[in-house]
Every structure is written in C-alpha cells, then in structure tokens.
Amino acid sequence: MLQCDDVTVRFGATVAVDDVSLTVDEGSVLAVLGPSGCGKSTLLRAVAGLEPLAGGRIAWDGRDLAGVPTHERGFALMFQDGQLFAHASVADNIGYSLRLRRVPAAQRRRRVDELLELVGLPGYAARRPATLSGGEQQRVALARALAAEPALLLLDEPLSALDRSLRERLAGDLREILVATRTTAVLVTHDHDEAFTIADRMAVMLAGRVVQEGSTAEVWRAPTTREVAEFIGYETFLTGDAADLVRAATTTTPPATTPPPTGQALVPPATDTPPTGQALVPPPSAPPPTGQPLVPDRTGVLAVRRSGFRLDPHGPLRGVVRRAVAVSDAVHLTVDVEGVGEVAALGDDPSAQLEGREVRLQIEPRGTAYLI
Amino acid sequence: MTVTRRTRAPGARAAYLNGPALALGLAALLPVAFLAVFFLLPVGGMLARGFLPEGRLDLSGVPEVLGRARTLRVLWFTLWSSLAGTVLTVGLGLPVAFALYRLRFPGRALVRAVVVMPFVLPTVVVGVMFRSLLASRGPLGGLGWDGTWVPILLAFVFFNLAVVVRTVGGMWEGLDRRAEESAAALGATPFQVWRTVTLPALAPAVVSAATLVFLFCSTAFGVVLTLGGLRYGTVETEIYLLTTQFLDLRGAAVLSVLQLVAVVLMLAVAARTRAATETTRRRVGAKAAARTPRRHDIPALGVTALAVAFVLLPVGTLMVRSFRRSGRWTLENYRALGDPASTPALRVSVTEAVANSLRTAVDATVLAVVLGLVVAVVVSRRPRAAGWRRVVAALDGAFMLPLGISAVTVGFGFLITLDRPPLDLRTSPALVPVAQAMVALPLVVRTLTPVLRSVDPRQREAAAALGAAPWRAAWTAEGPVLARPLLAATGFAFAVSLGEFGATSFLARPDRPTVPVVIYQLISRPGVEHLGMALAASVVLAVLTTVVMGVVERLRVGSLGTF
Numbered sequence: 001m002l003q004c005d006d007v008t009v010r011f012g013a014t015v016a017v018d019d020v021s022l023t024v025d026e027g028s029v030l031a032v033l034g035p036s037g038c039g040k041s042t043l044l045r046a047v048a049g050l051e052p053l054a055g056g057r058i059a060w061d062g063r064d065l066a067g068v069p070t071h072e073r074g075f076a077l078m079f080q081d082g083q084l085f086a087h088a089s090v091a092d093n094i095g096y097s098l099r100l101r102r103v104p105a106a107q108r109r110r111r112v113d114e115l116l117e118l119v120g121l122p123g124y125a126a127r128r129p130a131t132l133s134g135g136e137q138q139r140v141a142l143a144r145a146l147a148a149e150p151a152l153l154l155l156d157e158p159l160s161a162l163d164r165s166l167r168e169r170l171a172g173d174l175r176e177i178l179v180a181t182r183t184t185a186v187l188v189t190h191d192h193d194e195a196f197t198i199a200d201r202m203a204v205m206l207a208g209r210v211v212q213e214g215s216t217a218e219v220w221r222a223p224t225t226r227e228v229a230e231f232i233g234y235e236t237f238l239t240g241d242a243a244d245l246v247r248a249a250t251t252t253t254p255p256a257t258t259p260p261p262t263g264q265a266l267v268p269p270a271t272d273t274p275p276t277g278q279a280l281v282p283p284p285s286a287p288p289p290t291g292q293p294l295v296p297d298r299t300g301v302l303a304v305r306r307s308g309f310r311l312d313p314h315g316p317l318r319g320v321v322r323r324a325v326a327v328s329d330a331v332h333l334t335v336d337v338e339g340v341g342e343v344a345a346l347g348d349d350p351s352a353q354l355e356g357r358e359v360r361l362q363i364e365p366r367g368t369a370y371l372i
Numbered sequence: 373m374t375v376t377r378r379t380r381a382p383g384a385r386a387a388y389l390n391g392p393a394l395a396l397g398l399a400a401l402l403p404v405a406f407l408a409v410f411f412l413l414p415v416g417g418m419l420a421r422g423f424l425p426e427g428r429l430d431l432s433g434v435p436e437v438l439g440r441a442r443t444l445r446v447l448w449f450t451l452w453s454s455l456a457g458t459v460l461t462v463g464l465g466l467p468v469a470f471a472l473y474r475l476r477f478p479g480r481a482l483v484r485a486v487v488v489m490p491f492v493l494p495t496v497v498v499g500v501m502f503r504s505l506l507a508s509r510g511p512l513g514g515l516g517w518d519g520t521w522v523p524i525l526l527a528f529v530f531f532n533l534a535v536v537v538r539t540v541g542g543m544w545e546g547l548d549r550r551a552e553e554s555a556a557a558l559g560a561t562p563f564q565v566w567r568t569v570t571l572p573a574l575a576p577a578v579v580s581a582a583t584l585v586f587l588f589c590s591t592a593f594g595v596v597l598t599l600g601g602l603r604y605g606t607v608e609t610e611i612y613l614l615t616t617q618f619l620d621l622r623g624a625a626v627l628s629v630l631q632l633v634a635v636v637l638m639l640a641v642a643a644r645t646r647a648a649t650e651t652t653r654r655r656v657g658a659k660a661a662a663r664t665p666r667r668h669d670i671p672a673l674g675v676t677a678l679a680v681a682f683v684l685l686p687v688g689t690l691m692v693r694s695f696r697r698s699g700r701w702t703l704e705n706y707r708a709l710g711d712p713a714s715t716p717a718l719r720v721s722v723t724e725a726v727a728n729s730l731r732t733a734v735d736a737t738v739l740a741v742v743l744g745l746v747v748a749v750v751v752s753r754r755p756r757a758a759g760w761r762r763v764v765a766a767l768d769g770a771f772m773l774p775l776g777i778s779a780v781t782v783g784f785g786f787l788i789t790l791d792r793p794p795l796d797l798r799t800s801p802a803l804v805p806v807a808q809a810m811v812a813l814p815l816v817v818r819t820l821t822p823v824l825r826s827v828d829p830r831q832r833e834a835a836a837a838l839g840a841a842p843w844r845a846a847w848t849a850e851g852p853v854l855a856r857p858l859l860a861a862t863g864f865a866f867a868v869s870l871g872e873f874g875a876t877s878f879l880a881r882p883d884r885p886t887v888p889v890v891i892y893q894l895i896s897r898p899g900v901e902h903l904g905m906a907l908a909a910s911v912v913l914a915v916l917t918t919v920v921m922g923v924v925e926r927l928r929v930g931s932l933g934t935f
Contacts, residue, residue, distance in 0.1 A: 012758070045833075048833070048837055050833055050836075050837075052756075069836075069842075070833070070836040070837055071836045071837070071838075071839050071840055071841050071842070071845065072839075073837075074839070075837060076837050076838055077833065077834060077837035077838075078834075079830050079833075079834060083828065083830045083831050083833075083834040085831065085835075085848055085849070085852075086852075087852030087853070088852075096835070096838055096840075096848070097838040097839050100838065100839050100840055100844070101839070144838065145837075145838070148838050148839060154837070
C-alpha cells in the first residue's frame with residue numbers, strides 16, 4: 001500500500017505539490033487528474049524518488065521511503081513518450097530489468113515473449129524502437145515497466161502523446177492489462193476519460209492540492225467544487241432562479257411526456273418557485289435521481305454536463321439554438337433556454353439545420369450535480 | 373518556473389546527495405586539479421613575472437607597454453586582420469554550408485571532407501603551404517603577395533572555413549524546412565525567405581562560428597610566425613618574441629592579460645549563442661532532408677567549387693614541390709627525412725621526430741579524452757540547486773579557456789612555474805603531452821557535451837525506475853549515444869596534438885622534437901635542402917592528420933560534434 005502523508009514538493013519559492021495526502025491500496029489503480037502544471041507529475045516523480053520532498057512522508061507498506069533511491073524502490077515508471085532505449089531492441093528494452101536482476105537469457109526471452117503477447121505485439125522482439133509507431137512504443141514501454149513486476153507502477157500521462165482513437169483503444173487495453181496482472185498503479189493524466197477508463201479511484205489535483213478524492217464513479221457523479229466539475233466535463237453552471245427552474249423541470253417532468261401546448265409556460269413556472277429558495281424538494285411521488293445530493297440550496301450551483309441536456313421534442317425546456325457543431329456521433333449545441341440562459345446541450349442529428357431553430361430539451365438527471 | 377532558492381527539510385537532502393552524486397563531484401576534481409596545475413598555475417606564474425617583478429605589484433608596465441608604437445602596430449594588425457579574416461571566412465562559408473548541408477549531390481561527402489581538412493592541418497604546415505604557393509617561384513608567385521599580409525589572411529580563411537561550414541551547416545541541416553515553405557507560400561521570394569526566415573534562424577550558429585573564427589584568428593601563432601616574418605606580428609607572436617628574443621616578461625605579461633580579457637569576452641559571447649544553438653538542435657524537425665540542386669543553387673555550388681579549389685591549391689602545391697629539388701623530380705627530400713646527418717640544423721632525423729610526435733600525441737590524447745569525458749559528464753548535468761548550477765556553468769566556461777589563451781603563455785608559464793619541487797617537470801617527458809592535452813581538452817569537451825546534453829534525462833530516470841543503479845542508468849541512457857562522438861573526439865584530440873606548435877615549441881626538449889618543431893627549424897634555415905625537407909615533412913604530417921581525421925569523418929557524428 002502506498003501512503004503519502006502531507007507531501008510537499010517545492011521548486012525554489014514555487015510550491016509544486018502542496019500538502020498532499022493519498023493512499024493507494026494493493027491492486028487498485030489511482031488516477032491523479034489535473035490540468036497541466038497542477039503538480040501531478042511532480043507528485044508522481046516524488047513517489048518514484050526523483051524529486052526530494054520539502055515536507056511530509058511517502059511510505060510503502062508502512063516503510064518510510066525517505067533515503068531509498070529510485071532504483072531500490074521496486075517501482076516502475078512509464079513516461080508519456082515511452083523513453084525507450086533507442087539503441088536496444090524491443091526485447092532488450094523489455095528485458096532490461098530482468099537483465100539487471102541477472103535472470104538467465106532463456107527465461108528472459110520467455111518472459112519477454114509473454115509480455116509482448118500481453119500488450120498485443122507478438123513477434124516484435126527484434127524490432128528497434130525507431131521503427132515502431134507511437135502506440136506500439138507505448139505498448140513496449142508498458143511491457144518494459146511490467147517486466148520489472150513492480151510493486152507499484154507509475155504512469156505519467158502514458159497515452160497523451162497518441163491520437164484520440166488510439167488513445168481510447170489503448171486506455172481500454174491498459175485497464176484490462178492492469179486488472180489481469182493485478183498491478184497497483186498510479187496514473188497521472190489530464191484527460192478525464194482516460195482516468196475514468198483506467199482507474200478505480202481518482203484524486204483531482206488543482207494548483208498543487210488534491211481537491212477531491214474518491215471512487216471514479218463517485219467523483220464522476222458528485223464533484224464537490226466547480227473547478228472539479230469543470231475539469232471532469234461539466235459545462236453548464238446554473239445558480240438561483242435558473243437552477244431552480246432546471247431542477248424543477250428535472251424532478252417534475254417524467255421523460256418523454258407529450259409536449260406542453262405551444263406558448264404555455266414551462267413547468268413549473270418561475271413564479272412557482274418560493275423566493276426564499278427553500279421549497280424545491282421533489283414531490284414525494286418523484287424518486288430522487290440516483291446519487292444526486294438533493295439538498296436544495298439557493299447558494300449552491302447546479303452543474304450540468306452536455307449530456308444532461310438532450311434535444312427532445314417532448315422535453316420540458318424550450319429554447320433557441322445559437323450554435324451547432326457536429327462531432328463524430330452527435331451534435332454539440334449551444335441553446336439559449338428561456339429563463340435559464342445559454343446551456344451546452346447534445347443533439348443527435350448532424351444533418352438537421354438547427355441554428356436559429358426553436359427546440360425543446362430533455363434533462364438527464366445523471367448528467368447533473370449539485371455543488372455545495 | 374522560477375528557481376530562486378531551495379528550502380528543504382533537513383535530512384531530506386541525504387537521499388539526493390548520495391554516493392553517485394558525490395562520486396561525480398569527486399571525479400570532477402581531477403580535471404579541475406589538472407586545469408589548476410597545468411593551466412592556471414603556469415599562466416598565473418607568467419603573469420606574476422610580469423606584474424610582480426620584485427614581489428610587489430607593479431602596474432607601471434601597462435601604460436608603458438601599451439604606449440609603445442610597436443605594441444599599437446601589433447594590436448592594430450591583430451584586430452583588423454582577425455576581423456577581415458572572420459568576414460571573409462563567414463562570407464565564403466555560408467554558401468558552402470548551404471551547398472554541403474542542404475543540397476544532395478554526388479561526391480558531397482568527399483567535398484565535405486576536403487573543406488574540413490584544413491582545420492586540423494598543423495599550423496606550421498599551412499604556413500609552409502602558403503609560402504610555397506605564393507613564393508616568387510611558386511604557382512601564384514606572379515601576384516607578388518609573398519611577404520605581404522595577404523598570405524596571412526588567406527591562411528586564416530583556409531583554416532577556419534571548416535568552423536563556419538560545420539557549425540552553420542550543422543544547424544542549417546536541422547532547420548525545419550516547413551518554416552521556409554510557409555514563407556514562400558505567403559509570397560516571399562527566395563531571397564526574402566532567406567533573409568526573413570533562414571538567416572534569423574541561423575543567426576546563433578553564425579554568431580557562434582564568427583566568434584570562434586575571430587578567436588582563432590586573433591590567437592593564431594604558427595601561421596603568423598611562418599608567414600608574417602618580421603614585418604607582420606599579432607599579439608600572440610609578439611608575446612613569443614618578447615619572451616624569447618627580448619626577455620621582456622613585463623611586456624609579455626601585459627599583452628597576455630589583454631589577450632585573456634578579450635578571449636574571456638569572446639568566449640562569453642560564444643557560450644551565449646552556443647546555448648541557443650544547442651536548444652535549437654534539440655528541436656530539429658523531421659522535415660529537414662536535403663534536396664537535389666536546382667537552377668538557382670548554381671551560385672552556391674560555384675562558390676563551393678571555388679572553396680574546394682582554394683583548399684586544394686596550397687595542398688597540391690605542397691605535394692608537388694615536396695617532390696622537386698633544383699627543377700627536377702626527386703625523392704631526395706623524403707630520403708633526407710630518415711637521415712640524422714642530413715642537415716646540421718637538426719639533432720635528430722625527421723623520422724625520429726615523427727615517432728616522438730606519435731608517442732606524445734597518444735599520451736596527450738588519452739589524457740585529454742579521459743579528462744574531457746569527465747568534464748563533459750559533469751557539465752551536462754543540471755543540478756537542482758541554483759548554486760550548483762552556477763558551479764557547473766563556471767566549469768563549462770573554465771574548460772573553454774585554454775582554447776583562447778596564448779599557447780605561448782602556457783608553454784612559457786610551464787617553464788617558469790613547474791621548475792622546482794614538488795613539480796619540477798622541466799626535464800620530464802610528460803611536459804609536452806600535458807601541454808598538448810590542455811590544448812585539445814576544450815575540443816574534446818565541446819564535442820562530447822552537446823551529445824550528452826541531447827540525451828533526455830528521463831532516459832536515466834526510466835532506467836533507474838526499472839532498478840538500475842545510477843552508474844548503470846547513465847551507461848544505459850548515454851553509453852550508446854556517446855560511443856561515436858567519443859571516437860571522434862579521440863581522433864580530433866590526436867590530430868590537434870600532432871599539430872600543436874605554440875606550446876610545444878617551448879617545451880619540446882632539443883633531443884626530442886616533434887614534427888611541427890622540426891618543420892619550423894627547417895624553414896628558419898636558408899637553403900633549398902632545408903625547404904625541401906620542410907615540405908616533405910609537412911606532407912608526412914598532413915597525411916598523418918588527414919588520415920586520422922578521415923576516420924573521424926567516417927564516423928559521421930554529424931553536426932553535434934562541432935562547437
């Protein structure tokens with residue numbers, strides 16, 4: 001088990017990692033998610049023993065690692081760009097740690113072949129790193145790290161240098177491999193999709209501090225602050241009357257009802273909302289959306305993912321499309337909703353000419369969260 | 373991220389100031405001690421002789437020496453000849469660099485080798501070459517340049533062309549062509565593209581090369597001594613004359629200090645631009661392949677042909693004339709090399725001098741490469757603490773100093789400081805190799821450091837994370853990259869040691885001269901037989917160095933292996 005207690009790393013006057021405490025249990029994968037420059041890579045390097053601590057303690061299975069140099073920690077580190085040894089073959093790269101441990105050549109070769117099989121590159125043993133594509137290089141780097149059978153695998157943005165489709169595929173593969181090998185790992189990334197795909201738990205890091213930690217499902221569903229919510233993909237943030245309006249529409253309108261007659265006020269009308277903002281408790285008949293903190297609070301912020309607002313002719317909200325951008329399997333819309341303002345919404349028909357059109361939006365409770 | 377001050381919990385340091393870091397620090401002491409004993413001490417001793425004649429500081433010599441008409445004439449000549457040499461070399465070098473590094477044509481490798489060759493030719497040999505070329509009976513004797521300053525200037529260009537071509541060409545080769553292409557797509561004419569995109573991108577390399585050329589010109593010794601005769605002298609030859617002929621140590625010390633200050637200034641400029649060059653090199657784009665020549669490349673190719681002719685003409689003349697005596701073809705000049713009794717001017721035969729040269733050069737090379745490797749490893753590291761980073765930067769600069777300090781000052785300093793116990797080396801055969809290693813050391817450091825700096829430190833970290841101890845991690849990450857440059861640096865150091873003249877001329881014992889010393893002794897004597905032998909010995913020395921450098925060029929360390 002990795003344990004970081006109040007870890008602080010400084011570069012001169014700059015505090016790169018500020019009082020971070022984390023634990024990673026045996027066999028689990030923790031994603032440290034944050035924007036570039038937030039100190040997440042520095043934290044990883046500190047765990048690897050590549051950065052000195054200005055304060056705090058890093059321990060493995062209760063043993064303090066201060067004074068244990070990198071090469072004696074028994075961890076492995078995988079960089080964004082692989083850092084394969086260009087002058088060695090793929091097999092020699094993967095077998096590097098085995099060679100250091102004087103594993104006999106025949107055994108080494110067997111293990112290398114196993115690992116190549118595991119990462120989906122059988123038959124690549126004799127290749128040179130320069131002849132591999134970016135994705136292949138990262139697979140080899142992963143195999144090289146796994147060959148060491150590290151107590152802890154440290155992954156520093158392992159997929160960031162790859163293009164998107166490859167990244168998505170490799171993220172899935174990486175997850176499978178980590179589960180299959182029961183590897184304990186810390187993954188540092190700025191890509192929340194990557195974090196959700198690969199990790200069990202995640203810690204969101206901003207400006208050197210861990211601002212939220214929990215299981216990936218927990219963080220995904222219930223970010224605690226606006227920064228976290230923004231970082232993991234929430235795009236619309238509503239307060240006051242606008243929030244109340246959307247909330248009310250969420251809780252009172254069952255999906256796919258018949259559209260209200262044109263010109264009729266949206267349900268519930270804004271005037272129905274108590275000015276004190278205390279009475280937005282869902283009616284007893286409507287079950288609260290799962291996992292959503294349903295404490296109505298006028299000081300709180302309602303955060304909505306793009307997927308929280310879907311184009312639906314029967315939806316309770318009405319608005320005008322300001323912008324429509326087609327992506328591969330959906331349309332990203334900006335809709336000016338009556339009484340709410342501009343929100344990010346999702347459509348599904350890229351062929352429709354939507355800009356300027358009046359539309360209705362359905363609210364997907366799973367795509368919304370209350371920030372206290 | 374601004375790094376100003378590191379505050380760290382006490383004890384947290386221990387893990388990072390561990391064995392390897394300490395060992396590296398200790399290893400660095402070896403070259404530092406070498407530099408201190410064999411460079412700072414002699415130079416300091418030489419200066420002390422000048423400024424502390426009776427044990428107390430006497431600076432009255434400064435205005436007196438600087439007020440002499442002769443000094444002013446020497447300073448003026450040094451300045452303008454170096455400037456003119458630099459301008460000519462850069463002007464000729466740029467088109468050649470373009471043709472040899474941006475274009476692809478048959479025979480390019482050979483042309484590159486030809487252009488680079490002069491840089492390692494012994495200075496004395498170059499002097500002999502231009503003398504035989506421009507002598508009244510030589511092929512270009514009709515120009516009447518013999519005995520004027522023209523041969524000196526030509527020799528400067530001849531020598532330093534390689535510096536410009538390799539430094540600028542190396543950078544040019546790596547320039548991302550797409551920047552030029554986008555400028556052209558925006559409607560810039562080829563000249564506008566060159567002026568607005570290419571030249572600014574090359575500027576660091578051009579400035580860096582120009583600084584080095586100026587440095588080499590203004591401290592040239594062998595060439596000026598052999599070509600300038602008594603009429604033209606630079607600061608360097610003047611120091612030599614003052615110490616050996618007039619025994620005016622005060623005057624020599626004043627000029628040495630003047631030269632030292634100028635050299636440090638120039639090295640600072642070079643270091644600044646070099647940093648820029650190295651960063652750019654790391655960003656080399658993949659889209660930088662050379663192309664086949666087109667019609668508008670003809671001028672550049674023409675200039676290159678001219679440069680090749682300019683390099684080959686003196687070489688050819690030397691070759692031809694070494695086989696002639698009294699208007700006949702003969703091997704007599706070569707035969708005389710093996711005969712100790714061939715001339716009273718020499719105490720040993722030239723063949724013996726060749727053996728001496730080789731032995732000395734081997735020792736000097738081993739010394740320079742071992743020390744240079746340690747220095748390169750140390751200065752390529754970036755310590756975390758700002759204080760240590762400054763120490764590293766200072767070391768980097770310190771090991772460049774011997775490049776510009778008058779070899780004469782070093783040589784003479786050796787004689788006057790290493791003459792009493794515990795370091796009485798006057799009669800030691802180690803003196804010459806040590807001095808030559810000192811001259812070659814900066815070249816070794818400059819060849820290896822950029823290579824080591826180009827290795828991503830994360831390579832070492834990746835190895836360490838996989839369980840490799842620091843030495844092993846460094847070997848994994850840097851060993852394979854270093855192999856060829858190390859061989860190249862070895863060849864380079866060997867060639868430089870073979871040709872070293874300035875310091876060796878002071879230190880070589882009369883019964884164990886090296887070839888350059890012998891050549892100088894021969895051309896100082898009147899008589900066709902002496903000139904003939906000098907020519908033959910020059911050919912032998914030139915062939916030796918060219919063979920060594922040819923091997924180095926074959927290693928193709930590319931642009932990183934220059935300054």
